[in-house]
Amino acid sequence: MDSFVSEAGLVVPAVTTEQMREVDRVAIEGIGPNLYQMMENAGRNLALSCVEMLGEGWATSSVVVLAGTGGNGGGGICAARHLANHGGQVTLVVSDVERLAGVPAEQLALFRASGGRLAAIGDLGTLETSLTVDAVLGYSLAGAPHGAAADLIGWMSQGPAPVVSLDVPSGVDATTGEAPGVHVRAATTMALALPKTGLAVDATGxxxxxxxxxxxGVLERARVRPPPAGLFSKGYRVRLSWSS
Structure with a gap:
């Protein structure tokens, strides 16, 4: 899918994995924003999406955030901290805490300071949740998920709670929309910066x-079409649609 459409009728161009990787490179290595800023913006937006999905009295609902060890996971950890800071009942599960490094590791330190609960993968069978956040795998999926990531995806797939995925449902190829193995079927997917071409599938919700x-300026240097002017004039998140 080359483009999506906003509720206001604006056509929003989509990007492939390679195009988004170049956008991130230009931003992080040159113009900015840096990785920490982008991760913070992503996490805050994701937290707000969770609040809206849960509705009034959201803080009494349980939220389980499942995070990987990369940038997508860092965004999920950031969202968990924002929810905890605002009184949410949040449990965070990271696929491999020991592999966290750089900005995602910094996000985990901040989450610990928020007082939120950090649980192990082995605790999944005991967790109850009203909403599950999928921040396990991002747009750089290569082949079928395996190991701890596959375990987390499998738990989400079997659970009754709705899932909100960050950027792309884990296990779905961001460029093609194909799912080479176990994958998440999200109720909602919150894409970041630009929608990915592979999001035009039922698994995204x-x-x-x-x-x-x-x-x-970052998009121009990365040779990527920018979103239309005014797309975010009414807020930091907009709903998109697609047609087959």
């Missing part, structure tokens, strides 16, 4: 796009 602060 309702699609929202979040502004994470990437300026037009």
């Amino acid at each position: 309702e699609i929202w796009l979040a502004d994470i602060g990437i300026p037009a």
Whole structure:
């Protein structure tokens, strides 16, 4: 899918994995925003999406955040901290805490300071949740998920709670939309910066796009079409649709 459409009728161009990787490179190595800023923006937007999905009295509902060890996981950890800071009942499960490094590790330290609960994969069978956050795998999926990531995805797939996925449902190829192995079927997917071409599949559920602060100059240097002017004029997130 080359493009999606906002509720206001604006056509939003989609990007492949390689295009998004170049956007991130230009931002992080040159113009900005840096990885920490983008991760913080992504996490805050994701937390707000969770609050909206749960509705009034959300803070009394249990939320389980499943996070991988990369940038997508860091965004999920950030969202968990924002929810905990605002009184949410949050449990975080990381696929491999020992592998966290850099900004995602910093996000985990902040989450610990928030007072949220950090649980192990072995605790999944005991957890109850009203909403599950999928931040296990991002747009860089290569082949079928395996190991701890596959375990987390399998738990989400078997659970009754709705799932909100960050950027792309874990296990779904962000470029093609194919799922080479176990994958998440999300109720909602919150894409970051630009929708990915592979999101035009049923596994994504309702699609929202979040502004994470990437300026037009970054997209221009990365040779990527920018979103239309005014797309985020009414807020930092917009709902998108697609048609087959």
